[in-house]
Amino acid sequence: MDQAFEKQSIRAGVAEKMIYAAVAKAEEIGVPMVIAVVDESGVLKAFRRMDGTALLSVDIAQNKAWTAVSFGISTDGWYEFIKNTHQHCPYTKADGLRRRISN
Numbered sequence: 354m355d356q357a358f359e360k361q362s363i364r365a366g367v368a369e370k371m372i373y374a375a376v377a378k379a380e381e382i383g384v385p386m387v388i389a390v391v392d393e394s395g396v397l398k399a400f401r402r403m404d405g406t407a408l409l410s411v412d413i414a415q416n417k418a419w420t421a422v423s424f425g426i427s428t429d430g431w432y433e434f435i436k437n438t439h440q441h442c443p444y445t446k447a448d449g450l451r452r453r454i455s456n
Contacts, residue, residue: 368399387414
């Protein structure tokens with residue numbers, strides 16, 4: 354029995370190309386962004402914080418990238434996955450606060 358297995362991972366050069374492409378798109382649409390690229394384990398591989406972005410966006414970008422790879426669902430794919438879950442969720446948004454609905 355083998356004691357180890359091989360897994361594929363994104364190369365640093367490819368991660369950097371992804372960063373450059375994302376920066377180019379952000380500049381094209383005029384929206385500064387924070388871009389995080391992670392490997393197959395969710396570990397940061399490449400990162401860029403454009404001028405004019407909020408400090409909080411640093412953690413958000415890294416967390417979004419980690420979530421996408423750990424669940425195998427792209428960021429935009431989450432909408433389709435959760436859009437109807439509010440029917441089954443015991444929480445609602447009222448007065449800007451999340452409140453538990455009593456049964």
